Amino acid sequence: MTDDTNQNTVLVLGATGKTGRRVAARLRLRGTPVRAASRKSATPFDWTEPDTWDAALRGADAAYVVSPGWSGPVHDFVARAEAAGVRRLVLLSGRGADTWGDSTFGLDMRDAEDAVRASPLDWTVLRPNNFDQNFSEELFHAPVVAGDLRLPAGDVPEPFIDVEDVADVAAAVLAEPGIHAGRTYEMSGPRGIPFAEAVDLIARATGRAIAFTRISTEEYVTALVADGMPEDDAHHLADMYALMERGSIAGTTDGVDTVLGRAPRTFEDYVLRTAATGVWDR
Secondary structure, three states, X not given: OOOOOOOOOEEEEOOOOOOHHHHHHHHHHHOOOEEEEEOOOOEEOOOOOHXXXXXXXXXXXEEEEEOOOOOOHHHHHHHHHHHHOOOEEEEEOOOOHHHOOOOOOOHHHHHHHHHHHOOOOEEEEEEEOOEXXXXXXXXXXXXXXXXXXXEOOOOOOEOOEOHHHHHHHHHHXXXXXXXXXXXXXXXXXXXXXXXXXXXXXXXXHHXXXXXXXXXXXXXXXXXXHHOOOOHHHHHHHHHHHHHHHHXXXXXXXXXXXXXXXXXXXXXXXXXXXXXXXXXXXX
């Protein structure tokens, strides 16, 4: 199914990203017309260039929205979506976003939630835990391949969720008008796993020596800045681990089962599938 402009078209933002590309593929397989939008796609979309928004929205019935990384733009985007005739919004946010308090982490996600909730459109918010795929795509991948993942994370478990489950849920919500309006789905994997155990599972499956090292927040921020991340962004990311240490998002949820009628995939299943691809080989 190619991009379309009929009344059932779903606009997928971040269509080359971790979730967007998976959501778009699932919708196409269902026979849903998809307009895939990103900075480099046939339908260009850039949060920093509002002139690209209207063409992406034109003729779409629903939109899958991933916040841009800073507060503000989603409010204007939602207003333009309403003016363009969009009827439904599905927002990717973060687990327990309304419990984060004064943390500087995820301000963009909380602002985006405020924007969609305040709109007259049908909206659904998806709040997953950290993705399994963070270990194999971007965030933790290079350190794991190098043999030592160093984070300011302790023994509090994280119920990592497979991004394939997130995409399954998002596609189902987008393809089922009316059923999920006004709902917020907290989404986790089937059990909590400390980072040290997660890394050990990867090491065992790959037959490699891979360590997990707990470091201080200061050491983590220093390392991120040395790798080129702006200092404010480094502190905001470090705050994610402080949130995790509180334990408020360490429990499991039934969000995946509620939408899909099945249990979420296990971390072990993710590790086995991913190890076979060679992505963790040197």
